[in-house]
Amino acid sequence: MKAKKIIGKVLLAFLLVSIGVAIGKEMSARSAPAAAGPQAAPGETKVVVYYMHGIPCVTCTFIETAAEKIVREDFAGAVAAGTLEFVSLNYLEPENSALADKYNVGSNMVIAVRFEDGKELFRVRLDQVMELASSAERLTDYLRTGIASALEGGGESAFSRSWPASSGLGC
């Protein structure tokens, strides 16, 4: 009975402290400064491939690894030249909420954003990654095509032509 009482008190303390921590985190999150995303300097062209994720999961890690591998290996020349960059960020973190609002991020996705002369020119939204994650081949093809569209300057319309399934569910 004594052990039961001790366990009860420990768990109750843990519960109350956790509720306090959750409230404290939420309060401080409201005043967190927004993180500045990568930009292209005047006269420079750059594509930033964002992997936006929330709560960690197996599928999420698989997508992140696949996207980063494609950027580093399939577009190694662009990475070396400084025209392509891979950025992974958590859209649930307060400092990334401005970026999540800007790109309308609500679930795990990859967005390839093309900057020219310090301004965003267009973005290619790859938001079917979770649906396609069951097939590594299709996921890789989807990501490679989308990133290439942003890098070659074709944009969303070029991507839709080269990946017709992008208008639907894609699976």
Next chain:
Amino acid sequence: MLTAVSPCPLATNIAAISFLSRNVGNSRRVLLSAALYTLGRTLVYVGLGVALLWAFQAATGGAGSLKEYASPTSRSLQQYGNLALGPALLFIGMILLGLIELNLSIGVGGSKLQERIAKGGAIWALPLGILFALAFCPPSIALFLSALVISVEYGSTVLPPLAYGIGTAVPVIAFALVIAFASQYVGKAFNAMTKIEWWFRLITGIIFVAVGVHYTLTHIYGLHLSF
């Protein structure tokens, strides 16, 4: 069903199955609990789906991307649903184990809340289904939004989220059927159903506390213990 078997919501499914099994000696009550749990989940998905589709239609006339329109709601559900789930499960688990004495009487009868949740009523499965449905994981939010995209494409507001809600509860329904029918034989064989029920309730409480601690550490303290 893909949502139900993905590793992320597995912890809540295990908790739900253990919750239903606390009535192991009463097949009717186990099956009714499973039905109410499914109803709770389905109510959330259909309600949320209908509200999102209605707002999407009203704001954009159906043009544009539903996924983009729903992104603030989607983020809020992932953030706050999971934040609340850990402490809620921990609290329920502590009540089931009798670690918190609550002398609150609910409804007629005036018995303790612990007894009411532990021994009783299938009705508790309904709020549990609602609570679990609101805690979205990355695969579940992606598949739920895909169900809503199907709603837009085929002009069917209710059917895709309804099917999604039932699909997410399939493992729990399957286990409820197994528990309901298999347990009768186990109970008769050992002639000790009361004892078995007592053990199931204890295990249910322990699982709720364990899953609650897991969710609290993951979503409040940021310790990534997710599978």
